[in-house]
Amino acid sequence: MEQQPQASAIRRKLFALFSEETRDKGFPKYFNYFIMTLILVNVFTMILETVKSVYEPYQTYFHAFELFVIAVFTIEYIMRILTADLAFPCGNRLKSILKYMFSFYGLIDLLAILPFYMPFTKLDLRIVRTLRLLRFLRLFKITRYNNSMELIKSVMSEKRSELGVTCFVIIIVMIIASFLMFYAENKAQPEYFPNVLSCIWWSIVTLTTVGYGDVFPITGIGRFIGGVIAFLGIGLVALPTGIISAGFLEKLNQNNKDKNPDKNDNSNCQHTFDHPKYCPYCGHKLDT
Numbered sequence: 001m002e003q004q005p006q007a008s009a010i011r012r013k014l015f016a017l018f019s020e021e022t023r024d025k026g027f028p029k030y031f032n033y034f035i036m037t038l039i040l041v042n043v044f045t046m047i048l049e050t051v052k053s054v055y056e057p058y059q060t061y062f063h064a065f066e067l068f069v070i071a072v073f074t075i076e077y078i079m080r081i082l083t084a085d086l087a088f089p090c091g092n093r094l095k096s097i098l099k100y101m102f103s104f105y106g107l108i109d110l111l112a113i114l115p116f117y118m119p120f121t122k123l124d125l126r127i128v129r130t131l132r133l134l135r136f137l138r139l140f141k142i143t144r145y146n147n148s149m150e151l152i153k154s155v156m157s158e159k160r161s162e163l164g165v166t167c168f169v170i171i172i173v174m175i176i177a178s179f180l181m182f183y184a185e186n187k188a189q190p191e192y193f194p195n196v197l198s199c200i201w202w203s204i205v206t207l208t209t210v211g212y213g214d215v216f217p218i219t220g221i222g223r224f225i226g227g228v229i230a231f232l233g234i235g236l237v238a239l240p241t242g243i244i245s246a247g248f249l250e251k252l253n254q255n256n257k258d259k260n261p262d263k264n265d266n267s268n269c270q271h272t273f274d275h276p277k278y279c280p281y282c283g284h285k286l287d288t
Contacts (some may be wrong), residue, residue, distance in 0.1 A: 015083040035076070039141055042069045070116045073141075077109045108141055151255075155247040166239045170207065173236060177203040177229045184222040207233035 017028045045065060049055045055062060080087070085096040088103075100106045156163070178199035185193040192215045193199055202215045206229050217226045 011083050011086065014079050015086040018080065018083070018087065035072075035141070038069060038072060042066075066116070070113055073109070073113045077113060080106070080109065105141075112141055151248075151251060155244060155251055158251075159243050159247045162243045163240055166236075166243065169239075170236050173229075173232060174200065174203045174207055177207070177225070180225050181217065181222060184219055184225055185217050188219050188222070189217075203229065206230050208237055209233050 017031050019028075042065075045062060049062060080100060081097055084100040085093045088096040088099040090096055090099065101110065178196050181199045181202060182193055182196045185199075193202070205212050205215070206226060209230060211230075217223050
């Protein structure tokens with residue numbers, strides 16, 4: 001009967017490593033820094049693996065580091081499963097574990113280590129090679145350890161309706177531009193504007209003001225349409241940037257107010273300056 005409280009205490013200590021309330025204090029803070037550094041270094045080594053002159057001579061070291069990363073992430077995943085009832089309290093430990101496993105971060109944690117264990121199964125090796133691309137998802141693990149990432153997530157969530165409307169308008173303009181350019185340039189350049197779907201590439205490049213120059217109008221009406229779309233693109237593409245920037249400023253100002261509340265805020269104080277009881281000059285009581 002004494003082992004249960006001990007196990008609960010251990011799980012609470014493990015949960016303190018991941019809890020948002022304690023992860024910026026003491027040992028959990030350094031643990032988070034360690035995980036973030038490990039993720040960034042692991043992504044950097046994945047980049048170096050594509051450089052044959054670097055990877056082939058040090059292949060053994062790359063493999064050893066990959067084993068170390070997998071061991072750390074596997075232990076972390078097991079620890080999160082053991083403390084799932086503390087992170088997702090719902091009265092049933094099994095339900096809490098399933099809730100964590102099928103959450104966004106739970107799936108990221110699983111997919112980050114899954115490609116390593118796939119070769120030990122009997123799946124087609126071609127599928128295994130494809131799943132190895134999921135190692136890039138380890139980069140998303142860093143979002144749970146960085147408050148800046150949480151800020152980005154919060155801003156995107158709060159501004160999702162405005163961003164959705166803006167993206168919808170951009171898509172509408174893009175489709176209209178594709179139709180107009182098709183009818184304006186199809187006869188003059190059937191190889192570049194054979195259908196509306198092919199014109200979408202031109203509209204994307206023009207609206208984003210990238211202008212690769214691989215596809216461009218040569219007719220008078222086509223150039224006029226292209227100029228109008230280019231001018232519209234300058235404003236439309238800037239809209240999401242303005243929305244996100246405004247959201248960041250609002251969030252940062254709110255965080256600053258929460259961290260540094262104005263101690264001199266006397267808005268709630270009730271003053272009696274309109275009807276003073278004492279003379280402000282000599283201090284004698286006034287007749288009211």
